[in-house]
Amino acid sequence: MAIADDVLVIGGGIAGATAALAAAEEGVDVRLVTHKQSTLRNASGLIDVLGYTHEGEGPIVDPFERLEELPKGHPYERVGTEAVRDALSFFDEVAGDAYAGDHTDSNALVPTHGGTVKPTARYPISTAAGLASVAEDTLLVGFETLTDFEAPLAAAHLEAAGAPFSARGVTLRFPGIVRDDAKLTRYAHLLDHEEPVSTGSGERSARQALAATVRPHLEGESRVGFPALLGDEHAAEVRADLAESLGVDVFEVPMGPPSLPGMRLEDLLYGALEDAGVRVTSGVPVVDYETDDGAIDHVLVDRHGQEIPHEASQYVLATGGLVGKGVRSERERVFEPIFDCYVPHADDRYDWFVDDVFGEQPYARFGVVPDRELRPLDVDEEPEFSNLRAAGAVLGGYDYAAEKSGAGVSLATGYVAGGRAGTEASR
Amino acid sequence: MAYDTEVLVLGGGSTGCGIARDLAMRGLEVTLVERGNLTDGTTGRMHGLLHSGGRYAVSDQASAVECIEENEILRDIAGHCVEMTGGLFVQRPEDDDDYFREKLEGCRDCDIPAKVLSGREAREVEPYLAKDVKRAIQVPDGAIDPFRLCVANAIDAERHGARIETHAEVVDLLREGDDIHGVTVRHDSGPGKRTHKTPGTTEDITAEYVVNATGAWAGQIGAMADLDVEVRPSKGVMTIMNVRQVDTVINRCRPKGDADIIVPHETTAILGTTDEEVSDPDDYPEERWEVDMMIDTLSELVPILEEARTIRSFWGVRPLYEPPGRGTKDPTDITRDFFLLDHEDRDGVSGMSSIVGGKFTTYRAMAEEISNHVCEQLGVRASCATAEEALPGSENLAVLEEGMDDFGLRSPVARRSKQRLGSRSQEVLGTDEPNPVICQCEGVTRAEIQDAISQSGSDLNAVRIRTRASMGNCQGGFCCANMANELHPEYDEETTREALDELFQERWKGERHALWGEQLSQAMLNYALHATTMNRDNDPASRTGGVDYGAFDSGDSSARTPSQRRSGGD
Numbered sequence: 001m002a003i004a005d006d007v008l009v010i011g012g013g014i015a016g017a018t019a020a021l022a023a024a025e026e027g028v029d030v031r032l033v034t035h036k037q038s039t040l041r042n043a044s045g046l047i048d049v050l051g052y053t054h055e056g057e058g059p060i061v062d063p064f065e066r067l068e069e070l071p072k073g074h075p076y077e078r079v080g081t082e083a084v085r086d087a088l089s090f091f092d093e094v095a096g097d098a099y100a101g102d103h104t105d106s107n108a109l110v111p112t113h114g115g116t117v118k119p120t121a122r123y124p125i126s127t128a129a130g131l132a133s134v135a136e137d138t139l140l141v142g143f144e145t146l147t148d149f150e151a152p153l154a155a156a157h158l159e160a161a162g163a164p165f166s167a168r169g170v171t172l173r174f175p176g177i178v179r180d181d182a183k184l185t186r187y188a189h190l191l192d193h194e195e196p197v198s199t200g201s202g203e204r205s206a207r208q209a210l211a212a213t214v215r216p217h218l219e220g221e222s223r224v225g226f227p228a229l230l231g232d233e234h235a236a237e238v239r240a241d242l243a244e245s246l247g248v249d250v251f252e253v254p255m256g257p258p259s260l261p262g263m264r265l266e267d268l269l270y271g272a273l274e275d276a277g278v279r280v281t282s283g284v285p286v287v288d289y290e291t292d293d294g295a296i297d298h299v300l301v302d303r304h305g306q307e308i309p310h311e312a313s314q315y316v317l318a319t320g321g322l323v324g325k326g327v328r329s330e331r332e333r334v335f336e337p338i339f340d341c342y343v344p345h346a347d348d349r350y351d352w353f354v355d356d357v358f359g360e361q362p363y364a365r366f367g368v369v370p371d372r373e374l375r376p377l378d379v380d381e382e383p384e385f386s387n388l389r390a391a392g393a394v395l396g397g398y399d400y401a402a403e404k405s406g407a408g409v410s411l412a413t414g415y416v417a418g419g420r421a422g423t424e425a426s427r
Numbered sequence: 428m429a430y431d432t433e434v435l436v437l438g439g440g441s442t443g444c445g446i447a448r449d450l451a452m453r454g455l456e457v458t459l460v461e462r463g464n465l466t467d468g469t470t471g472r473m474h475g476l477l478h479s480g481g482r483y484a485v486s487d488q489a490s491a492v493e494c495i496e497e498n499e500i501l502r503d504i505a506g507h508c509v510e511m512t513g514g515l516f517v518q519r520p521e522d523d524d525d526y527f528r529e530k531l532e533g534c535r536d537c538d539i540p541a542k543v544l545s546g547r548e549a550r551e552v553e554p555y556l557a558k559d560v561k562r563a564i565q566v567p568d569g570a571i572d573p574f575r576l577c578v579a580n581a582i583d584a585e586r587h588g589a590r591i592e593t594h595a596e597v598v599d600l601l602r603e604g605d606d607i608h609g610v611t612v613r614h615d616s617g618p619g620k621r622t623h624k625t626p627g628t629t630e631d632i633t634a635e636y637v638v639n640a641t642g643a644w645a646g647q648i649g650a651m652a653d654l655d656v657e658v659r660p661s662k663g664v665m666t667i668m669n670v671r672q673v674d675t676v677i678n679r680c681r682p683k684g685d686a687d688i689i690v691p692h693e694t695t696a697i698l699g700t701t702d703e704e705v706s707d708p709d710d711y712p713e714e715r716w717e718v719d720m721m722i723d724t725l726s727e728l729v730p731i732l733e734e735a736r737t738i739r740s741f742w743g744v745r746p747l748y749e750p751p752g753r754g755t756k757d758p759t760d761i762t763r764d765f766f767l768l769d770h771e772d773r774d775g776v777s778g779m780s781s782i783v784g785g786k787f788t789t790y791r792a793m794a795e796e797i798s799n800h801v802c803e804q805l806g807v808r809a810s811c812a813t814a815e816e817a818l819p820g821s822e823n824l825a826v827l828e829e830g831m832d833d834f835g836l837r838s839p840v841a842r843r844s845k846q847r848l849g850s851r852s853q854e855v856l857g858t859d860e861p862n863p864v865i866c867q868c869e870g871v872t873r874a875e876i877q878d879a880i881s882q883s884g885s886d887l888n889a890v891r892i893r894t895r896a897s898m899g900n901c902q903g904g905f906c907c908a909n910m911a912n913e914l915h916p917e918y919d920e921e922t923t924r925e926a927l928d929e930l931f932q933e934r935w936k937g938e939r940h941a942l943w944g945e946q947l948s949q950a951m952l953n954y955a956l957h958a959t960t961m962n963r964d965n966d967p968a969s970r971t972g973g974v975d976y977g978a979f980d981s982g983d984s985s986a987r988t989p990s991q992r993r994s995g996g997d
Contacts, residue, residue, distance in 0.1 A: 043960075044959070048959070056965070058965065059979075100983060101983075103983040106978070108979055114966075116968065117962065117967060118965075131982055132976065145863045146863075147863050147873065147909040148909050156919070160921065160968035162967055164976045180862050180863040180864075181864055256956050256961075257905070322950075323952045323955060329944055330944060349715065349942060352942060353939060356932075358964035363950065401959045401964070406955075406959060
């Protein structure tokens with residue numbers, strides 16, 4: 001007897017988690033298997049839907065007004081605008097107070113750690129007070145030992161970007177950090193647990209010490225932005241304490257890896273999976289599969305060197321793109337490694353890229369080609385398998401980095417693929 | 428007013444610097460001019476193999492003998508630039524037994540220490556060799572740092588009174604009738620602590636004798652005085668792996684062929700190479716088949732190369748030459764021997780000789796022979812001492828490191844900060860300020876980046892070359908922006924932004940020859956970090972047309988915190 005579920009989701013990022021949650025809504029048994037650590041720790045935690053058109057026009061104020069003009073084959077075109085809306089509402093329900101932006105269809109402009117601004121549809125509550133579209137003077141605080149956020153430079157950059165407020169940056173020493181190469185999680189941990197730290201005026205709690213370090217630098221600004229390290233498990237409490245001590249709003253600027261907002265989003269999704277009764281097995285790659293009459297009969301999952309069959313009536317492939325290794329390449333080919341679904345690409349690998357690093361990069365669009373049910377199609381445009389759907393970055397035909405559409409596509413396609421799989425399985 | 432010198436050497440590669448050292452040690456007044464920095468030509472773009480001579484033991488025994496002699500001399504005089512890895516000539520089942528025997532006999536004929544290892548013994552030395560490797564010949568090949576060797580020669584020449592002028596391009600040969608008596612150079616500025624002449628100015632340098640040691644560029648120099656130097660530049664690719672898969676030099680034991688050598692260097696391994704004639708040594712195609720061939724062919728010897736991660740590839744040009752009339756089609760058949768072309772004998776034009784062909788391992792012997800020729804021309808009787816006198820740095824490494832600094836050169840082969848910084852390690856790294864790591868892949872700290880910025884200004888590519896920051900696995904995806912952060916506030920926001928764009932674009936260019944597998948995944952991650960997370964591809968600060976901030980989400984006023992309401996925002 002194989003391990004058997006109604007729906008098996010392969011991949012544990014935003015797309016996989018959303019697919020599993022949407023399938024579980026249909027009242028069926030759902031299992032999610034993941035291989036490696038999800039790429040969410042690389043992600044900013046922002047939920048982008050569409051910031052720029054496929055032709056580079058933007059920043060877009062209302063993404064929903066522009067979805068219709070996307071080209072045929074784009075994942076949003078496959079699922080339709082209504083599904084994108086539904087998926088976003090679904091996310092809003094899952095996220096609850098942890099995210100903001102659901103009061104409007106308009107994108108927000110959020111400051112980035114590089115000092116630019118970027119359009120996004122939903123944003124972690126920790127970034128809400130920092131919107132660049134709000135005209136409030138801003139103090140950015142960076143730390144000497146944190147090399148990827150240079151606050152004075154980011155502030156000057158915001159002004160160069162035309163932000164409607166004055167921005168200033170200061171670089172301070174983070175109280176309690178003694179090692180130059182302390183991990184970001186160390187900063188968060190200090191604040192989460194209110195560890196005592198020694199300061200010039202004796203021992204204080206970490207949050208008090210940080211507030212005391214920042215306070216003398218405030219010059220009438222109404223909000224203070226920190227790199228995204230303000231706590232992990234108790235982030236809301238940390239922010240509230242700092243805001244109260246400083247008497248101004250406090251926000252986080254999303255950062256690159258390792259990204260706490262990305263990890264908090266991961267925690268949020270996995271909490272929801274647990275609540276929904278989805279069985280999650282981590283650290284296990286799917287290594288092979290067997291078919292029966294054009295459908296996947298079961299897959300083989302590698303558990304400590306043993307190949308264990310996992311059976312389901314419906315499967316969702318949400319293994320990610322090139323970064324998550326759901327799409328892989330060798331010198332001569334680009335391929336989807338589990339089911340070998342068709343991935344279109346030029347024969348010559350020198351045609352996989354263009355010379356301008358931010359040009360229209362063919363490699364950024366690598367992925368499987370889905371029908372409107374999100375079933376991957378073979379080279380003859382027939383579904384590869386009747387019971388396999390794909391979601392998220394494993395899909396091709398769009399450049400999430402240029403469009404700022406990564407999380408939105410993962411939500412929308414995860415929601416549709418998971419929902420359909422759940423419906424089919426419950427029949 | 429022309430500057431007058433006794434001997435003028437053109438070209439700051441290993442040959443030119445070797446000649447300058449040799450002649451200066453013999454008491455001659457020497458000036459060397461170089462278009463760019465030292466090593467900018469072929470010397471800095473090779474695989475850094477110190478030949479045992481085994482490679483030529485069948486086809487060209489004279490070269491083989493010269494190689495093993497020079498190999499031993501260099502270990503003596505330049506031990507600090509050499510890693511004696513040892514080398515293997517590896518035979519696969521399909522490789523000819525007769526050739527293996529000839530190779531072994533050839534080595535013995537040429538006094539190259541050579542020992543036969545069984546396949547199993549060879550795999551004990553190099554565990555990643557293919558299982559079916561039949562046997563191997565062990566020879567004293569090594570890895571050599573061409574950057575430091577070249578600079579060591581240059582600073583020793585200076586110690587003996589030579590003038591070394593880098594960033595001084597020859598724009599004309601001064602010829603009167605049938606006599607060449609000097610050159611005109613155009614000055615430019617460069618990195619390092621040297622004082623260069625004012626950029627854009629020209630200077631005439633006259634000399635009793637001129638040596639054209641410009642290698643692949645010798646034809647271009649000759650043409651300035653209507654002399655025909657039939658140099659046939661030939662390009663070769665070198666592919667860099669992310670780790671050192673082998674600890675000894677691995678050669679394929681078969682007659683000439685492309686893609687038949689792997690040279691370990693510090694933490695990497697370099698695969699080489701191809702051999703294709705090009706018309707212009709400054710402008711030639713870098714092609715896909717060359718990279719493919721390195722991996723396909725060399726993985727027959729070391730199978731894990733097929734799966735291993737390639738970081739990037741670079742190309743160099745050999746200064747091949749063949750005397751008129753031979754008409755060899757295939758550049759691999761052109762001799763690796765060097766030629767001294769005395770233009771008086773050849774063309775009836777006195778005052779200059781050109782030196783072409785040859786190979787890096789024997790640069791010193793070449794320099795000796797040319798110096799003998801120059802001395803003969805000038806009636807000087809002093810003899811050569813370069814084989815006995817150790818190069819600067821042999822006793823005290825700091826001397827050489829100061830020289831590297833002076834020329835603003837960093838050996839990309841030297842991986843550790845201490846090696847890169849040499850005598851200045853304490854001065855640079857001994858800071859009381861926080862000194863976090865900026866580049867994780869290569870372990871480069873803030874102090875080192877700041878030191879490089881103080882010398883190179885806002886040019887982050889120059890900072891990269893000095894420090895190796897952004898040259899590891901991630902190819903700058905994670906650290907380019909952090910490097911740019913270090914420019915601020917000394918440089919303003921706009922300068923910093925432009926410097927970052929330039930560095931990021933440059934890193935991308937280098938990655939393109941390695942874009943598959945892990946490195947393509949890395950490229951996508953880098954793209955996502957810069958475009959998705961930072962939105963650098965649509966940075967409103969760099970794009971024309973402002974953003975209408977007021978049209979965007981201004982927050983949910985009903986959900987705002989008490990302090991937000993108090994501040995009356997919105």
